[in-house]
Amino acid sequence: MYSIAIDGPAGSGKSTLARALADKLNISYIDTGAMYRALAYKAFKNNLDLCDFSNLENFLKGTHIDYKDGKIYLDKEDVSDKIRSQGISKKASVLSKNQKVRDYLVNIQREISKRRSVVMEGRDIGTVVLPNADLKIFLTASIDIRTRRRYDQLKEKDKSVDFEKLKRDIMSRDENDIKRKNSPLKKAEDAFEFDNSNMNLEESINYILDLLRGKNVI
DSSP states (O other): OOOOEEEOOSSSHHHHHHHHHHHHTTEEEEHHHHHHHHHHHHHHOOOOOOOOOHHHHHHHHTTTTETTTEEEETTTOOOTTTTOOOHHHHHHHHHHHHHHHHHHHHHHHHHHHSSSSSSESSIIIIIITTTSSEEEEEEOHHHHHHHHHHHHHHHTTTOOHHHHHHHHHHHHHHHHHHOOOSSSOOOOOOEEEEEEEEOHHHHHHHHHHHHHHHTOOO
């Protein structure tokens, strides 16, 4: 078994690349951000204050999250499509600052990686979740490219999405992710960083496959 960690800011193409790479290698794709969004979605549905979780431990104990066949399951329900709104993403960003939440989800993520080979993507995979990953990637792209990618993705479901507002939201999330006290977004010392602003998906996959071959992982 082996593990590939892909980190990077919002809209850098982590999910698309990680999913395609996992398909290419016939291993499991794990979107850790979806796990935070799933928790945020449940908190939102139950009208819980994300900044004041006095009952947080019971909330987490009563929650079951798993990733199967590229889909995220919350309490055995597939919520893959229900957690993709910008509103849920904002709430997930707030929730991710809580150390108890991070500890809970990191434990799940590590257990998954022990059971099967994975391509795992997020914001602290190479630094915190899988510090001994066989390959670590830090993926970046320009803010305009990242906004355009997220805009095109959201536009399919919400025709009212505004490009400039979305850009501000992404920049704000970048700042929150970088400056948060618990597991901030940063490049692992042994990660390969590359900017895919002007690369298509096939080029990005081939770049990583070459890295894997160079490290004798595949």
